[in-house]
Amino acid sequence: MCTLEQRGNLFFLTLTGDNEHRLGPSLFDSIRSALAQVKSQATPGSALITTAQGKFFSNGLDLAWAQAAGSSSFRDRLSHLLDCFKPIVADLLSLPMPTIAAVSGHAAAAGFMLAISHDYVLMKNDRSVLYMSELDIGLTFPDYFMAMMKSKISDPAARRDVMLRAKKVKAEEAVRMGIVDSAHDSAESTVEAAVRLAEQLSGRKWNGEVYAEIRKAMHPEVCGLLGLSHRAVVAPRL
Amino acid sequence: MCTLEQRGNLFLLILTGDNEHRLGPTLVDSIRSALAQVKSQATPGSALITTAHGKFFSNGLDLPWAQAAGSSGFRDRLNHLVNNFKPIIADLLSLPMPTIAAVSGHAAAAGFMLAISHDYVLMKNDRSVLYMSELDIGLTFADYFMAMLKSRISDPAARRDVMLRAKKVKAEEAVRMGIVDSAHDSAESTVEAAVRLAEQLSGRKWNGEVYAEIRKAMHPEVCGLLGLSHRAVVAPRL
Numbered sequence: 207m208c209t210l211e212q213r214g215n216l217f218f219l220t221l222t223g224d225n226e227h228r229l230g231p232s233l234f235d236s237i238r239s240a241l242a243q244v245k246s247q248a249t250p251g252s253a254l255i256t257t258a259q260g261k262f263f264s265n266g267l268d269l270a271w272a273q274a275a276g277s278s279s280f281r282d283r284l285s286h287l288l289d290c291f292k293p294i295v296a297d298l299l300s301l302p303m304p305t306i307a308a309v310s311g312h313a314a315a316a317g318f319m320l321a322i323s324h325d326y327v328l329m330k331n332d333r334s335v336l337y338m339s340e341l342d343i344g345l346t347f348p349d350y351f352m353a354m355m356k357s358k359i360s361d362p363a364a365r366r367d368v369m370l371r372a373k374k375v376k377a378e379e380a381v382r383m384g385i386v387d388s389a390h391d392s393a394e395s396t397v398e399a400a401v402r403l404a405e406q407l408s409g410r411k412w413n414g415e416v417y418a419e420i421r422k423a424m425h426p427e428v429c430g431l432l433g434l435s436h437r438a439v440v441a442p443r444l
Numbered sequence: 445m446c447t448l449e450q451r452g453n454l455f456l457l458i459l460t461g462d463n464e465h466r467l468g469p470t471l472v473d474s475i476r477s478a479l480a481q482v483k484s485q486a487t488p489g490s491a492l493i494t495t496a497h498g499k500f501f502s503n504g505l506d507l508p509w510a511q512a513a514g515s516s517g518f519r520d521r522l523n524h525l526v527n528n529f530k531p532i533i534a535d536l537l538s539l540p541m542p543t544i545a546a547v548s549g550h551a552a553a554a555g556f557m558l559a560i561s562h563d564y565v566l567m568k569n570d571r572s573v574l575y576m577s578e579l580d581i582g583l584t585f586a587d588y589f590m591a592m593l594k595s596r597i598s599d600p601a602a603r604r605d606v607m608l609r610a611k612k613v614k615a616e617e618a619v620r621m622g623i624v625d626s627a628h629d630s631a632e633s634t635v636e637a638a639v640r641l642a643e644q645l646s647g648r649k650w651n652g653e654v655y656a657e658i659r660k661a662m663h664p665e666v667c668g669l670l671g672l673s674h675r676a677v678v679a680p681r682l
Contacts, residue, residue: 269680269682273682280678280680281678284678340654340658341648341650341654341655341658342648342650343680343681343682344651344654344677344678344679344680344681345654345677345678345679345680346654346657346658346661346674346675346676346677346678347658347661348676349661352661352662356662360598361598361622362595362596362597362598362622363622363625365662366563366564366662369658369662370542370563370655370658370659370662371645372648372650
């Protein structure tokens with residue numbers, strides 16, 4: 207489901223297997239455990255890179271699981287999945303270190319959310335799209351998805367294209383739209399660039415608690431919807 | 445005042461006559477009737493294009509009518525016009541289909557608002573400006589005007605130029621400022637481009653209810669001021 211590796215100061219969370227990395231009950235647990243471990247081992251200079259194997263970064267929530275109980279249970283199961291995903295987004299927003307998504311393949315719906323819940327998003331150019339599929343599927347956005355997109359995509363036309371046009375956005379366009387930081391030729395070069403960036407950020411040796419509180423304060427609407435508050439921290443190294 | 449045509453899946457709302465299309469009680473009623481009809485006939489794949497005949501898209505609220513009551517009656521009549529216009533904006537924000545404004549001439553004040561209350565704005569290059577004239581006239585903005593402008597124009601300098609400098613913005617500049625999606629040489633080519641865009645959007649066959657709820661959720665402040673709420677819709681086609 208997912209593995210966690212540590213190389214020096216850098217933590218690598220990898221969604222394993224050449225599959226859609228659908229976010230369902232088992233993968234959620236797996237990711238939450240990994241993030242809890244990362245958090246417990248955090249020191250100044252730590253950084254997280256999240257990536258995936260195969261054609262997909264993540265194709266979203268496990269809608270097949272939601273459908274498996276029949277159409278009358280779909281809505282409840284979908285609600286359950288959305289509720290289980292919230293703590294992952296909350297964990298990422300609270301993580302006491304810089305976070306980088308190395309988007310190695312397609313990222314749709316909750317997969318797109320997962321990517322943009324990171325501080326930096328690097329993406330593969332070729333055969334990868336960011337896609338908020340909800341309108342095409344016939345679903346409205348949960349409030350915390352809407353809040354995150356508003357927070358991370360400031361241009362109104364870009365937001366409209368993503369949410370109200372269900373546009374499939376490749377890496378270079380995503381950079382122009384301000385959604386992604388940089389575009390790279392392959393999954394490998396995306397991860398390499400993420401490592402270089404992580405090393406630069408790591409060298410700043412930031413206080414992780416201060417980092418996390420600043421990050422949360424930058425996204426008050428999402429945090430409010432996730433039950434996260436932020437506080438002042440004074441930990442001077444003068 | 446206005447006509448409504450249907451061409452296949454596309455509804456065309458046209459402000460008729462070579463005049464300023466001042467938004468007074470009669471034109472507003474006319475537009476509301478047309479929008480109600482569009483809503484009642486909506487199906488997946490429907491789209492609305494709004495355009496106008498003549499030199500003006502719309503030159504704003506019917507201020508001459510407000511003045512006709514004498515200076516002591518002006519404020520009340522203006523309030524009436526401002527309140528009377530709200531339901532048009534509410535109807536457009538709730539319309540269960542993509543909406544495109546083909547700005548075929550000058551759009552000032554409430555006319556500018558009318559244009560930007562559509563999901564997509566296409567505009568004629570030549571002899572057409574977008575102009576928030578309120579500062580020049582000596583009026584502050586209605587709260588829902590301010591909320592819509594903030595929602596649609598994210599760049600602070602662009603907002604300042606539009607609202608606090610009463611800038612007359614031509615189509616190409618409006619594209620650069622992120623207010624307009626594309627600029628076209630003539631009224632005819634603007635409408636043709638709107639039709640092509642509408643056909644592309646129409647082909648997605650989106651569920652109109654889902655579409656409208658996503659749109660409203662994207663503009664919570666304006667919707668709040670117009671008494672519109674949004675809700676979750678689960679209408680999956682998987």
